[in-house]
Amino acid sequence: MSRYPHSLTRLLALARRAPRTPSEQSEPEPAPLCFSARVVAQARTERRRHTGLVAWERLCWFGAGAAVVVCLVAGLHAHHATSQPSGLELLLTQAEAPLFP
Secondary structure, eight states: OOSSOHHHHHHHHHHHHSOSSOOSOOSOOOOOTTHHHHHHHHHHHSOOOOOHHHHHHHHHHHHHHHHHHHHHHHHHHHHHHOSSOOHHHHHHHHHHSOSOO
16 A cells, blocks of 8 residues: 555646746736726725625714713813913913013
8 A cells, every 4th residue: 555645746746847946927916907906996986885884883983982072171171170270271371471670
């Protein structure tokens, strides 16, 4: 009984006889002229059905945007609600006073 099946032995023999140099055309063929424009035009004309996942994704992005707006408004409101002036405001009031009275 042989160690390898006949088909595997034949495949290995063909692989040993194969040329070791790469083929003359190593680079892929360039796309035909205006290929990208045609692909974009075809994609724009096709009607794609929106699934429920697309609607869910849009709803999630809308909710995330609304959450960011609420956080920004709350932060600005909390900043203006403080009664103590900030460090920058203290520096600006001191800069308005004359250095040498």
